[in-house]
Amino acid sequence: MPSVALADVASEKISFQPQVKGLGCLKPETKAMIAELVAKIGPIQITSTCGGRHARHSQHYSGNAVDFRPLATSPRKAAAAARALANVGGVGTYSNGLVHADVGELEISWYGHKRSRYAYASKRSRYARVARNSN
Numbered sequence: 001m002p003s004v005a006l007a008d009v010a011s012e013k014i015s016f017q018p019q020v021k022g023l024g025c026l027k028p029e030t031k032a033m034i035a036e037l038v039a040k041i042g043p044i045q046i047t048s049t050c051g052g053r054h055a056r057h058s059q060h061y062s063g064n065a066v067d068f069r070p071l072a073t074s075p076r077k078a079a080a081a082a083r084a085l086a087n088v089g090g091v092g093t094y095s096n097g098l099v100h101a102d103v104g105e106l107e108i109s110w111y112g113h114k115r116s117r118y119a120y121a122s123k124r125s126r127y128a129r130v131a132r133n134s135n
Contacts, residue, residue: 013043015071025050027063029103033087034066037101040081042072047098059090065102075099 014034016022023031026049038044048067050060059065070078075093082091082101089104 013038015043015045017045017047019052020046020049021051023049025063026066027103029087030064030066033082033085033101033103036085037078037082040084041070041078044068044070044078059102059104064104065090065100067098067100069098 023034023046026034034044034046046066046068048054048060049065050063052060054060060067068078069075073081075097078099079091079093079101082088082099087103088101090100090102092100094100
């Protein structure tokens, strides 16, 4: 999606928590994912992009991931909408209402707390314990 279109979406339907400095660090594929997601679920508040503390090999550090709070729907419905997007690799929900979505290669989904959560990796077709604090 052209950056002009994303800019239009951002001004109307995307807000940021104070620690988030915008979308400049994200890859074009991630920005396109955000635009598609907002078109499906409505406004979101982005809580994390590339900065901050994440797991050692987090998709956040490479500009492939965002954490957000859906403002017009439930986290569960937002996660389902994200999983339905063609270019999404990982989707997770947290007990505090945040949703993680990335454009990484492995399709993985999870729900839970940071300290203890279980993930389903579709390419492995089994449940696996996700490392502590990974997102």
